[in-house]
Structures are given as C-alpha cells and as structure tokens.
Ligand SMILES: [Zn+2]
C-alpha cells in the first residue's frame with residue numbers, strides 16, 4: 066500500500082504495527098542528509114524506494130534503493146558534468162542487541178518506535194562518488210603549456226612527448242657499455 070511521498074528516511078513503526086509490509090517512495094533533499102562535498106555536488110533530491118518488512122514482533126527488515134545525480138569535475142579538463150549514482154542497502158533493525166537469527170543484512174539496534182536509515186544512506190552514497198571522474202574516456206584535458214581545453218578549443222602549442230627518450234641519450238648508451246664490460 067502506497068502512502069504518498071515522504072521526505073524523510075525516518076520511519077514510524079506505529080505505521081507497521083498492524084501490517085507486515087510497507088513500501089514508501091521518499092524524496093529527500095540532499096542538504097537534509099548533510100551531503101555537502103567539495104568534490105561532488107548533489108544536484109537532485111535522493112529518490113528512494115524503501116520497503117519495511119516486520120519479522121516476528123520486533124524485528125524490521127529494511128531494503129532501500131536510492132538514486133540521485135551529482136555534479137563532479139572532470140579530472141583532466143576540469144569541466145563539471147553530471148553523473149547518475151545509485152545504491153542499495155539492506156538492514157535488519159532489532160530491539161535486542163543479541164542477533165535474532167542469521168541474516169545477510171547489516172544489523173542495527175532501534176528502540177521499537179522509529180527506524181532511521183539516514184546515516185546508512187548517506188554513507189552508502191558517499192562510497193558511490195567516483196574518485197577519478199572523467200567526462201569521457203577520451204577526454205584530452207588541458208594543454209600543459211597554455212591551459213586551453215583541448216576537447217573543444219585546441220591550441221597551437223608544440224607539445225613535446227615527455228616520455229624519456231632513452232635511445233637518443235648518449236649517456237644511457239655509455240652506461241650500457243660500461244655495464245656490459
Ligand atoms: Zn574532461
């Protein structure tokens with residue numbers, strides 16, 4: 066049964082008291098989860114589908130699918146671009162600290178009243194921020210001489226191959242000769 070769209074990842078267990086299963090659509094503004102990072106700007110609300118299953122009297126099994134969009138800077142050409150990111154989590158909330166039964170899900174303790182997955186969602190999303198973002202695999206980046214963006218502008222600098230030219234270095238030939246003797 067759908068309950069309309071929520072804007073928080075905190076769930077009141079009173080709503081689950083007489084049911085075993087509930088699904089929520091949640092739209093969370095990124096600022097409310099303190100998703101403020103220099104390397105990635107969260108530019109859309111988090112779109113979440115959250116399912117709560119009651120197990121026994123007190124245990125609540127929670128699954129959440131989260132999608133959003135971030136803006137990151139290309140590491141080569143420093144142009145910001147948008148990336149879709151998504152994550153998924155499975156948690157088991159129980160009221161006693163002893164684990165109720167073997168479970169694949171990460172276990173959390175709760176007071177029986179409210180289940181809060183905000184911090185878990187925040188941590189999972191941070192892991193999805195790409196560490197080395199490229200606007201394209203073939204991004205040519207910036208000219209090391211004049212800083213022009215080579216993808217669109219190009220420039221007329223002579224770019225020398227900076228890889229060491231062993232063969233043309235007379236000293237490397239000399240040291241090779243010395244080694245051989
Ligand atoms: Zn780029």
Ligand SMILES: [Zn+2]
Pocket residue numbers: 208209210211212213220221222
């Ligand atoms: Zn240049």
